[in-house]
Amino acid sequence: MSQPVFHPSLEGAQHGDKTLDQFLAFAKAAGAAGAQPSNYIIEKNADFYSAQEIRDAFEKHELQLDGLSCHCLFWAHTTAWTGSPTIRPFLPKALWYESPEKIEAWCEDTIFRFLDLCAELQMYIIPMFWGVSCGFEMATGYPFGFFKGPGYDLEQEALDRFVSKTQAIRTRANELGLYLGHEIHPNSAAMCVEDFQALVQACDGDQCLGVTADPSHCWENESFETRFEAVGDRVVSAAVKNFVIRPGVALRKMTGDWRRRAMQFVDLPSGDMNLTRFTELLIQIGFPERYCRIMGTQTAALVTEAESAYRTLDATSANAVAYARDHLCFPVTNISFEDGMGAAS
Numbered sequence: 217m218s219q220p221v222f223h224p225s226l227e228g229a230q231h232g233d234k235t236l237d238q239f240l241a242f243a244k245a246a247g248a249a250g251a252q253p254s255n256y257i258i259e260k261n262a263d264f265y266s267a268q269e270i271r272d273a274f275e276k277h278e279l280q281l282d283g284l285s286c287h288c289l290f291w292a293h294t295t296a297w298t299g300s301p302t303i304r305p306f307l308p309k310a311l312w313y314e315s316p317e318k319i320e321a322w323c324e325d326t327i328f329r330f331l332d333l334c335a336e337l338q339m340y341i342i343p344m345f346w347g348v349s350c351g352f353e354m355a356t357g358y359p360f361g362f363f364k365g366p367g368y369d370l371e372q373e374a375l376d377r378f379v380s381k382t383q384a385i386r387t388r389a390n391e392l393g394l395y396l397g398h399e400i401h402p403n404s405a406a407m408c409v410e411d412f413q414a415l416v417q418a419c420d421g422d423q424c425l426g427v428t429a430d431p432s433h434c435w436e437n438e439s440f441e442t443r444f445e446a447v448g449d450r451v452v453s454a455a456v457k458n459f460v461i462r463p464g465v466a467l468r469k470m471t472g473d474w475r476r477r478a479m480q481f482v483d484l485p486s487g488d489m490n491l492t493r494f495t496e497l498l499i500q501i502g503f504p505e506r507y508c509r510i511m512g513t514q515t516a517a518l519v520t521e522a523e524s525a526y527r528t529l530d531a532t533s534a535n536a537v538a539y540a541r542d543h544l545c546f547p548v549t550n551i552s553f554e555d556g557m558g559a560a561s
Contacts, residue, residue, distance in 0.1 A: 220515060221504040221548050222495065223249040224540040225282045227343075227455065227521040228257045230529055236265065240277040242530065246537040250280030252343065252519050255289055255330055262308075264329065267336040282517035283453070285343040286330055287399070293323035294347030294381055294405060303347075320381070328388055335392040340510050342389075343397045343428045343453045343519070346405035346415075349381060350374035355403050356468075357436075375418040378405055386424050395426040395510065397453040400443065401433035408436075409443045416450070426450050429503070430521070431494045432457035432487075435479050436467065440494055448501030452510065455521045456494075456540055458487025474525035481523035483532050484539040495544045518544055 226243040228234075228251065234242065236257050243251040251274075258265045265273075274281045288306040295303050296319040303319070304312045311319055334342060348355050354363060354370055363370040389396055398406060406412035416425050429451045431440040444451055458481070461467075465478035474480055484491060495518070498504065507516035522536035523529075 219547055220545045221499065222518045222540075222545045223280070223515045224537050224545055225250040225252055225280075225517040225519040226533060226537055227285060227519050228253040229285055229287055229521070230523060230533070232256045236270070236273050237276075240273055240279055242533075243537070244277045244279055246534040247541050248279065248520075248537045249515075249541075250282035250517050252282045252285055252517065255284060255286045258284065258333075264333050267333060270337060280513070280517075281337065281339065282519060283339045283341050283343060283511075284330070284334055284337070286327070287344050289323055289327055289330070290344040290396075291347040291404070293320055293327060293385075294349045294378070296320040296323065296347075297377070297381070298348060298352060300348075300352070324384060327385055331385075331388055331392055331394055334394060338512070340393055341395050341397055341426070341452045341507070343399070343455065345399040345401070345428075346378070346382065348403055349378040349405045350411075352403075355407065357402070357407065375414060378415055379418050382419075386419065386422055389424040390422070394424060395452045396424050397426040397428035397451075399428045399430050399433060399455065401430070402436070408438050409446045412447060426452035428453040428455055429494075429498065430455040430457055431489050431491070432459045432481060434489075435459055435461060440489070441497055444497060444501060448503075449506075451498070451501060451503050452506065454498055454503060454507075454516070454518055456484065456491060456518050456536065456544065457521045457523065458482055458484045458489045458491060460486075460488050477525075480525050483522060483524055483527060484520070484536045491539075491544060495546075499548060515545075 226248045228239050231239050236253060239253060239257055240251055292303040292306045296316040299316055311322055400406050400412050406415055427447050427450045429444045434440040434443055460480055460482050462478050467478045504516040518540050520536035520540050522532040524532040
C-alpha cells in the first residue's frame with residue numbers, strides 16, 4: 217500500500233510569544249507530526265538552547281524536529297548595509313543605533329553559532345531568506361529604475377555585494393554540509409526566480425544556496441509552477457501558506473495595515489492558491505526524496521506557516537496544520553490509474 221511522502225509540520229516564526237515548550241505543546245495539540253522553531257524560540261540568556269535541551273523538548277512532546285528557521289536574522293544581516301531601521305525588530309535594543317558594520321558583524325557571529333547548533337542537531341536544511349543586498353531602489357521594482365547610469369551599475373553592484381557579504385556564511389554552511397533555503401519574495405536578495413538564478417551564477421553555483429518553496433509569495437505574475445520548476449533541484453524545504461488578491465486594490469499600496477493591502481495572507485482553505493497542485497508539484501520536482509536524503513527521514517515536512525489579518529494566529533495555525541494533515545499528506549501512487557482498467561489476465 218502506498219504511503220504519504222509528507223507529514224504536517226508547523227513554523228514557529230510567528231509564535232515568538234511562546235516558549236519552546238509552549239510552542240511544541242501547541243503544535244502537538246493541533247495535530248502536527250513535527251515542528252520547526254525559529255531561532256528566537258530557542259534563545260536562552262543571549263545564546264541558544266543546547267542541542268540536548270532541544271532534543272529533550274521534542275521527545276517530551278513526541279514531535280519530529282523538522283529543523284530550525286532563521287529568516288529574520290539572515291535578513292537583518294544582508295540588509296544592515298542600507299541603514300534601514302526596519303531591521304531593528306530583529307536585533308537587541310543595544311544595537312539599534314550602531315553602525316551597519318557593527319550590526320552586520322553581530323548578525324554574522326550569531327548566525328555562525330546558529331549554524332553550528334543546526335549541524336550538531338543534524339538539521340542540515342535552514343529555512344531563511346537573504347536581505348536586501350540589491351538595495352531598496354531595485355527592490356521597489358519600479359519600471360523607471362535608472363538602475364545603470366553615470367558611474368554606477370546597481371545590478372552588478374548588487375551581485376558583487378551579495379557575493380562578498382555572504383561569503384563567510386556560505387563557507388561555514390558548506391563546511392558543515394548545510395543548505396540555506398531562501399524564500400524568493402519581494403524585499404529580499406531574490407524577488408523572482410531569475411533573481412535567484414543570478415545569485416547562484418554569481419556565486420559560481422554554490423551548492424549551499426537552496427530554495428524554500430512558498431507558493432504564497434507568487435503573487436506578482438510568476439506562478440509557483442514557473443518559479444519552482446525552474447529551480448526544482450535546489451528546493452530543499454517547503455512552506456505552506458495561502459493568500460488572496462483583493463480586486464481593484466493597488467498591489468504596491470504603501471500601508472502597513474494588512475486589512476487594507478491588496479495581497480493578504482489567509483487561512484489555507486480559502487485562499488487563491490491551489491495547494492493540492494502545489495504539493496503535487498513538490499513531488500514532481502523531487503523534493504520529498506531530496507529532503508529525506510539530506511535529513512535522513514522517512515517523510516518530508518510540509519511546514520505550515522499560516523498568517524491572517526482577521527483570524528487569531530493560533531486559530532489560523534491550528535486550521536493550517538489540520539488542512540495539511542487531511543488534504544496534502546495523501547498516499548502517493550507509483551502506478552498509473554490506467555493499470556487497473558480492462559480485464560484481468
